[in-house]
Amino acid sequence: MTRAASHRQRSGRNRGQWSLLLCLLITVVSAAVQATDLDYQSRTVTVAMSQEPPDMNAITSTDAVSGMLLGHVMEGLLRYDPNGDLVGGVAQRWQLRDDGATFWLRPDAKWSDGSPVTAQDFVFSWQQAVTPAVASEYASILFPVQNAQAINDGQMAPSTLGVRALDDHTLEVSLHQPCPYFLGLTAFRTLFPVKESFYRSRGSRYAAEARDMLYNGPFALTRWVHGASVRMEKNPHYWGREHVWLNRIDVPYITEDPNAHMNLYRDHKIAMASSLNSESLEGALRERMQIKSYLDGAIFYIEFNHRDARVTRNRNLRKAIQQVFNTDDLVYKVMGSPGSFPTYTLFPRWLKGKQDFFVREYPAQKPELNVTKARAYLDKAKQELGVAKIPPISLLADDSPGGQKTAEYLQTLLGQSLGLEIRVDMQIFKQRLAKTGSGDFDMVVSGWGPDYEDLLTYGDLFASHNLNNRGRYRNERYDHWVAVAQSSLDVAERMHAFDQMQKILFADAVIVPLYERGNVYVQNPRLQGVLRRALGGDPNFNYASIQPEVSVNAETSVNPESRLNPKTRIAPGSGLTPNAHRGAGVILEKEP
Amino acid sequence: MTQFIFKRLLSGVITIWFIATATFVAMHAVPGDPLANDKAVAPEIRRNLEARYGLDKPVLQQYGIFLSNMLHGDFGISFTQKNRHVNDIIREHFPVSAVLGVLALIIATVGGVVWGALTAVYRDRWPDSVIMFLVVIAVSVPSFVFAMLGQLGILAMNEWLGFSLLPVAGWGSFGHMLVPALVLGLGTMAYLTRLMRSSMLEVTSADYIRTARAKGVSPLRIFFKHQLRNAILPVVTVLGPSIAAITTGGFVVELVFAIPGLGRFFVQAVQQLDYTVIMGTTVFYGAFLVFMVLLVDILYGFIDPRIRVGQVRG
Numbered sequence: 001m002t003r004a005a006s007h008r009q010r011s012g013r014n015r016g017q018w019s020l021l022l023c024l025l026i027t028v029v030s031a032a033v034q035a036t037d038l039d040y041q042s043r044t045v046t047v048a049m050s051q052e053p054p055d056m057n058a059i060t061s062t063d064a065v066s067g068m069l070l071g072h073v074m075e076g077l078l079r080y081d082p083n084g085d086l087v088g089g090v091a092q093r094w095q096l097r098d099d100g101a102t103f104w105l106r107p108d109a110k111w112s113d114g115s116p117v118t119a120q121d122f123v124f125s126w127q128q129a130v131t132p133a134v135a136s137e138y139a140s141i142l143f144p145v146q147n148a149q150a151i152n153d154g155q156m157a158p159s160t161l162g163v164r165a166l167d168d169h170t171l172e173v174s175l176h177q178p179c180p181y182f183l184g185l186t187a188f189r190t191l192f193p194v195k196e197s198f199y200r201s202r203g204s205r206y207a208a209e210a211r212d213m214l215y216n217g218p219f220a221l222t223r224w225v226h227g228a229s230v231r232m233e234k235n236p237h238y239w240g241r242e243h244v245w246l247n248r249i250d251v252p253y254i255t256e257d258p259n260a261h262m263n264l265y266r267d268h269k270i271a272m273a274s275s276l277n278s279e280s281l282e283g284a285l286r287e288r289m290q291i292k293s294y295l296d297g298a299i300f301y302i303e304f305n306h307r308d309a310r311v312t313r314n315r316n317l318r319k320a321i322q323q324v325f326n327t328d329d330l331v332y333k334v335m336g337s338p339g340s341f342p343t344y345t346l347f348p349r350w351l352k353g354k355q356d357f358f359v360r361e362y363p364a365q366k367p368e369l370n371v372t373k374a375r376a377y378l379d380k381a382k383q384e385l386g387v388a389k390i391p392p393i394s395l396l397a398d399d400s401p402g403g404q405k406t407a408e409y410l411q412t413l414l415g416q417s418l419g420l421e422i423r424v425d426m427q428i429f430k431q432r433l434a435k436t437g438s439g440d441f442d443m444v445v446s447g448w449g450p451d452y453e454d455l456l457t458y459g460d461l462f463a464s465h466n467l468n469n470r471g472r473y474r475n476e477r478y479d480h481w482v483a484v485a486q487s488s489l490d491v492a493e494r495m496h497a498f499d500q501m502q503k504i505l506f507a508d509a510v511i512v513p514l515y516e517r518g519n520v521y522v523q524n525p526r527l528q529g530v531l532r533r534a535l536g537g538d539p540n541f542n543y544a545s546i547q548p549e550v551s552v553n554a555e556t557s558v559n560p561e562s563r564l565n566p567k568t569r570i571a572p573g574s575g576l577t578p579n580a581h582r583g584a585g586v587i588l589e590k591e592p
Numbered sequence: 593m594t595q596f597i598f599k600r601l602l603s604g605v606i607t608i609w610f611i612a613t614a615t616f617v618a619m620h621a622v623p624g625d626p627l628a629n630d631k632a633v634a635p636e637i638r639r640n641l642e643a644r645y646g647l648d649k650p651v652l653q654q655y656g657i658f659l660s661n662m663l664h665g666d667f668g669i670s671f672t673q674k675n676r677h678v679n680d681i682i683r684e685h686f687p688v689s690a691v692l693g694v695l696a697l698i699i700a701t702v703g704g705v706v707w708g709a710l711t712a713v714y715r716d717r718w719p720d721s722v723i724m725f726l727v728v729i730a731v732s733v734p735s736f737v738f739a740m741l742g743q744l745g746i747l748a749m750n751e752w753l754g755f756s757l758l759p760v761a762g763w764g765s766f767g768h769m770l771v772p773a774l775v776l777g778l779g780t781m782a783y784l785t786r787l788m789r790s791s792m793l794e795v796t797s798a799d800y801i802r803t804a805r806a807k808g809v810s811p812l813r814i815f816f817k818h819q820l821r822n823a824i825l826p827v828v829t830v831l832g833p834s835i836a837a838i839t840t841g842g843f844v845v846e847l848v849f850a851i852p853g854l855g856r857f858f859v860q861a862v863q864q865l866d867y868t869v870i871m872g873t874t875v876f877y878g879a880f881l882v883f884m885v886l887l888v889d890i891l892y893g894f895i896d897p898r899i900r901v902g903q904v905r906g
Contacts, residue, residue: 227852
């Protein structure tokens with residue numbers, strides 16, 4: 001080899017080494033830039049989201065991810081405090097009457113541009129929400145307000161809505177009938193204020209980017225790279241800024257993959273990983289992480305079709321199914337979904353009754369499992385229907401793991417114990433919704449999440465006038481009790497009404513309640529005050545703070561109750577301690 | 593050449609029109625309601641929503657409106673991501689997929705050529721067996737498995753090192769791209785390795801190689817100058833479709849590594865029946881694929897002097 005050639009080769013080798021070094025350098029620099037899950041100095045928490053927020057316009061928004069963000073950057077007349085109680089938000093004082101309500105707004109409530117939040121801002125957003133052309137899917141939440149329904153039907157002008165700004169800081173609402181739960185509605189996103197001049201200046205681009213929104217909540221959206229990241233920073237104009245500890249909430253990861261969330265958590269890149277599936281839960285338990293769980297408010301049940309052409313209109317057939325269905329078996333043995341509780345009623349365990357939780361004051365009737373009785377019901381059903389054998393029953397379910405497992409369990413159970421032929425109709429989510437809506441089913445596995453903090457958000461589901469009553473169940477007595485709960489201002493009377501509703505649901509076997517959905521998650525023990533809840537956006541960091549780093553590794557201490565034995569999880573009172581967060585039903589909320 | 597390009601462009605336009613029409617028909621034939629939501633809406637609100645998205649018109653008219661908007665380069669507003677234009681979605685997220693895809697393709701091509709050449713050189717000896725065994729694994733194991741393994745690998749490495757050398761997920765720096773690009777390119781790399789191997793073996797027994805050997809040309813020179821250069825041609829042929837496949841097929845990798853690429857939006861749109869996004873992304877991907885194939889056809893003429901399409905007639 002000549003000298004020149006060997007030199008060339010050497011320099012080539014050098015180049016190779018340099019480029020390798022450069023590569024390493026880039027990686028190290030890129031790694032150094034990455035933030036960690038919690039930064040005590042800058043008061044920053046880093047978390048991940050499952051999805052790009054689909055609609056940040058509070059007037060039309062319906063989904064959970066946007067709801068989570070809106071819960072930080074916007075504020076209604078009222079808001080939920082850390083205990084889940086309603087307290088003043090933009091409103092300082094309020095008065096609820098039979099025929100209406102008055103709200104006195106804080107003079108220091110401001111938008112993120114420094115301008116005051118006025119009563120007119122509420123009038124504008126409420127009018128927008130019921131305007132037919134805006135097509136807000138949550139318009140019905142405003143129907144207790146005078147003329148709202150007529151406006152939404154296109155029969156009256158939006159300006160006739162029963163809400164007026166008496167002056168900049170006084171809002172007057174007229175109700176068309178007494179509405180005991182109206183204060184809870186004012187914390188809902190559809191009723192958040194929107195500044196008209198800003199909204200009009202953005203046109204169809206309102207809420208499309210971070211700069212196309214105006215914020216009045218504890219935080220403001222300062223960065224939004226679609227599909228990639230979101231950043232919220234403390235709103236310097238927020239009236240209660242002294243009570244907000246965090247300076248920044250960073251969301252640099254958006255993915256639906258729960259394993260990715262868990263891996264990011266294990267790498268200390270995010271402070272919380274939600275919706276653990278059974279595999280990641282096993283891993284978390286092995287690594288002795290502290291497991292937490294809460295109820296997200298959703299209740300699942302089997303809904304029957306009560307239309308005339310369906311066999312399931314027969315009460316005795318439904319009673320026969322009710323008599324053999326073992327909800328405990330489904331939840332603990334079949335589904336194995338951690339954190340969920342079997343239920344026997346439509347009403348969740350975290351909503352208040354007169355003084356205590358409703359489900360404690362009015363315990364639901366548990367069906368006794370009795371195959372003999374069930375067969376007797378079935379014989380009666382056959383007689384009434386005039387058939388020797390019950391024709392095949394179609395069971396509609398979506399292709400989610402929960403839907404699939406429930407359907408398979410039901411198919412086997414009813415086939416073996418009652419000899420019923422169940423045809424499972426498995427559909428993608430959207431098609432399940434379409435078929436449920438058009439009544440194309442005998443039985444369907446459905447779920448329902450709450451809109452506001454009142455039993456009525458569940459109770460009116462089976463009122464004959466409710467569009468969400470997919471099985472078209474009709475019962476005048478049920479409607480009567482719904483009407484009582486809708487308009488009575490007497491708590492005892494209302495709770496009695498809800499109890500009557502659950503009794504009718506059981507006696508008539510209108511539905512078979514399945515479970516209250518739980519969500520199991522891990523969270524850095526140094527992060528405190530995070531709210532997990534069913535209402536107002538979840539999770540919420542408005543009251544969160546970070547503990548300074550300590551030498552003891554808190555993660556190694558294991559909470560014995562967090563072991564995944566379902567029997568210990570439903571130990572009496574575990575979810576029903578008087579101090580438990582009302583809006584959240586926090587069950588394993590115990591710090592080491 | 594100009595005539596050839598013109599002809600190919602024309603057939604490309606027809607292909608894209610066909611893709612658009614087929615997608616439109618399939619999309620409307622799929623059961624499900626794009627406006628369905630968890631909660632029922634009043635008939636009046638339903639009508640307003642339909643009017644907003646033009647679903648109140650007859651399907652044929654919707655098709656006409658779609659075609660005319662497409663010619664103006666406007667795909668409308670997303671059904672699920674309110675306030676967002678489909679054009680914006682493509683403009684913001686395609687570059688991410690493209691950057692990742694190009695990196696994956698570089699890894700795949702370089703890897704494929706090197707491994708393929710190695711297996712041919714060490715034919716029927718242990719490096720050949722080992723590499724070909726790995727190739728079979730890479731071809732047959734689905735990418736979501738590699739994606740998850742890759743992520744766990746990074747995690748284990750970071751835990752072992754005590755600091756984060758590579759990010760587990762996310763987007764923004766070169767470090768974020770490395771492992772996702774490797775995972776994304778793995779399948780193509782395996783395919784190219786096989787292709788390169790057979791192509792190399794074919795070339796090895798060619799007359800000109802024997803001649804070169806007889807002339808006493810050094811083995812290294814034969815390898816680089818004659819074998820590799822001739823064997824690489826088939827690899828270039830499949831690069832066009834591969835580019836399209838890699839830049840569009842990264843759904844799983846994008847999901848696992850939380851990368852804001854277009855693939856995720858595409859798949860989510862199909863799951864949620866987001867009509868405008870489905871149409872926009874399909875037509876865009878279709879056009880992209882057609883363009884890439886055309887580009888490779890033209891490039892091919894430059895690389896291989898024997899194939900000058902324009903001169904066939906002469």
